[in-house]
Amino acid sequence: xxxxxxxxxxxxxxxxxxxxxxxxxxxxxxxxxxxxxxxxxxxxxxxxxxxxxxxxxxxxxxxxxx
Amino acid sequence: xxxxxxxxxxxxxxxxxxxxxxxxxxxxxxxxxxxxxxxxxxxxxxxxxxxxxxxxxxxxxxxxxxxxxxxxxxxxxxxxxxxxxxxxxxxxxxxxxxxxxxxxxxxxxxxxxxxxxxxxxxxxxxxxxxxxxxxxxxxxxxxxxxxxxxxxxxxxxxxxxxxxxxxxxxxxxxxxxxxxxxxxxxxxxxxxxxxxxxxxxxxxxxxxxxxxxxxxxxxxxxxxxxxxxxxxxxxxxxxxxxxxxxxxxxxxxxxxxxxxxx
Numbered sequence: 048x049x050x051x052x053x054x055x056x057x058x059x060x061x062x063x064x065x066x067x068x069x070x071x072x073x074x075x076x077x078x079x080x081x082x083x084x085x086x087x088x089x090x091x092x093x094x095x096x097x098x099x100x101x102x103x104x105x106x107x108x109x110x111x112x113x
Numbered sequence: 114x115x116x117x118x119x120x121x122x123x124x125x126x127x128x129x130x131x132x133x134x135x136x137x138x139x140x141x142x143x144x145x146x147x148x149x150x151x152x153x154x155x156x157x158x159x160x161x162x163x164x165x166x167x168x169x170x171x172x173x174x175x176x177x178x179x180x181x182x183x184x185x186x187x188x189x190x191x192x193x194x195x196x197x198x199x200x201x202x203x204x205x206x207x208x209x210x211x212x213x214x215x216x217x218x219x220x221x222x223x224x225x226x227x228x229x230x231x232x233x234x235x236x237x238x239x240x241x242x243x244x245x246x247x248x249x250x251x252x253x254x255x256x257x258x259x260x261x262x263x264x265x266x267x268x269x270x271x272x273x274x275x276x277x278x279x280x281x282x283x284x285x286x287x288x289x290x291x292x293x294x295x296x297x298x299x300x301x302x303x304x305x306x307x308x309x310x311x312x313x314x315x316x317x318x319x320x321x322x323x324x325x326x327x328x329x330x331x332x333x334x335x336x337x338x339x340x341x342x343x344x345x346x347x348x349x350x351x352x353x354x355x356x357x358x359x360x361x362x363x364x365x366x367x368x369x370x371x372x373x374x375x
Contacts, residue, residue: 053157053159054157072160073160073161074160076166077158077160077163077165077166078165078166078169078202079158079165079202080155080198080199080201080202081198082194082197082198085190085194086194087194087197087198087200087201089201090201105157105198106157106158107155107156107157107158107195107198107202108155108156108157108158108162108164108165108166108168108169109153109154109155109165109168109169109172109202109203110153110154110155110156110158110164110165110168111129111130111131111132111133111139111153111154111168112129112130112131112152112153112154112181112182112184113129113130113131113132113152113154113182113184113269113270113317113319113320
């Protein structure tokens with residue numbers, strides 16, 4: 048399946064969860080927030096939330112800001 | 114000590130965390146400033162970068178309250194999603210709301226800001242809205258649930274200081290219950306002192322410290338400036354006069370000032 052991650056399409060073996068996808072991408076133990084199709088997903092839902100073909104995911108981390 | 118959104122804090126300086134020469138300089142600047150509130154943003158990160166973890170570790174060590182922002186958001190929807198993600202990540206209901214209306218001037222979109230503030234306040238956020246010095250917009254923000262208003266002094270990062278003193282004074286006079294924080298455009302410590310002398314509760318400074326030749330000393334200077342400004346405000350300042358008034362007493366002047374003396 049094709050999933051758009053931070054603006055770029057990536058191919059994955061589906062179905063998977065947000066947790067599985069973060070693992071695959073190398074985000075394990077990263078301090079990040081995740082949105083699925085423009086909805087913020089609480090961390091406790093990462094294990095169960097399924098990612099589908101053509102979904103859009105944003106992975107955001109803390110950054111310096113004013 | 115003073116109260117900011119139900120939390121007791123000491124400093125009246127909020128410090129932005131961007132554009133410092135290094136994370137170490139940022140850390141030393143935060144300490145030298147005496148600030149209790151630092152701002153942070155959210156950005157995309159690739160798995161290989163992993164800079165977010167390190168940055169977050171630096172910030173946590175400061176012990177400051179974290180004020181996440183929605184910088185760069187151009188719509189209500191983007192700002193609300195960013196606020197939700199910030200709350201999830203930083204475990205705080207504080208959000209510095211920025212809905213930018215013009216990419217060149219970074220002027221806030223007042224309509225989008227009020228709408229986003231309405232939604233976020235109804236969801237339990239403590240919204241710190243970045244706005245202009247317009248009284249009506251500030252009143253609308255208060256009416257939708259904001260307790261804090263953050264008007265600009267001048268455009269973000271411009272260092273021009275308080276460009277419209279009268280408008281800022283009007284906000285202070287007309288909104289005595291609101292917590293007022295000058296957000297943008299402060300370029301030097303005297304600008305910060307000026308805002309505090311006017312009765313503003315605090316200022317948020319970033320670029321003026323980060324781009325100084327010596328950011329750590331500048332951070333210290335800003336810490337001292339807000340303290341001086343606030344003390345001056347609390348002490349009650351004299352009203353300016355159009356005429357000179359001798360400060361030395363006129364009674365007992367020596368003989369050569371007396372009429373008819375030669």
